[in-house]
């Protein structure tokens with residue numbers, strides 16, 4: 595039996611039995627894993643009130659390497675109460691946590707993915723930036739961190755580069771641009787938005803309108819769904 599101590603985000607809770615919860619966590623140290631939280635619904639003092647999403651919690655787990663670890667202790671170390679008070683921020687946080695729940699591989703540390711997720715929640719908590727744009731940026735960066743980066747420079751089928759000044763068809767399920775000779779795709783990115791997407795994927799800032807952010811979010815969500823095998 596090993597003991598795991600880490601910061602974590604709660605990405606899912608499911609009621610179990612009379613008093614327990616099954617909690618899915620994305621942890622900084624060991625990546626995604628599920629654990630049973632005994633007594634969590636009966637007000638266990640070791641877990642009290644800490645199993646809400648969006649707050650960073652410090653967890654202590656006992657792990658026998660099976661499907662479920664045991665969550666022994668959890669306490670909030672970074673409360674994001676600014677986020678929980680705003681519906682648009684909360685909605686964006688929910689989408690990001692859903693991506694993480696599905697796309698992070700089990701029991702594999704993903705330090706970069708962890709950082710992107712935690713930083714997004716901090717930005718949403720601060721309330722200074724448009725939530726959908728920040729979500730689009732985090733989503734593009736998270737895809738890259740997990741090894742699913744969209745290729746926005748060349749056709750993923752034939753490898754032909756696409757000049758930065760040209761509009762391009764993107765198929766997120768196939769992983770990026772698909773040129774017209776290779777069949778194209780239904781989503782077309784104009785040069786300006788394609789450039790913005792590349793900048794955002796690199797973790798930098800780019801101005802996009804709400805409508806452009808929505809287009810990028812669609813791409814990210816479809817790519818996540820394709821890689822992680824969830825229904826959109």
Ligand SMILES: [Zn+2]
Nearest residue numbers: 749752773776
């Ligand atoms: Zn091609």
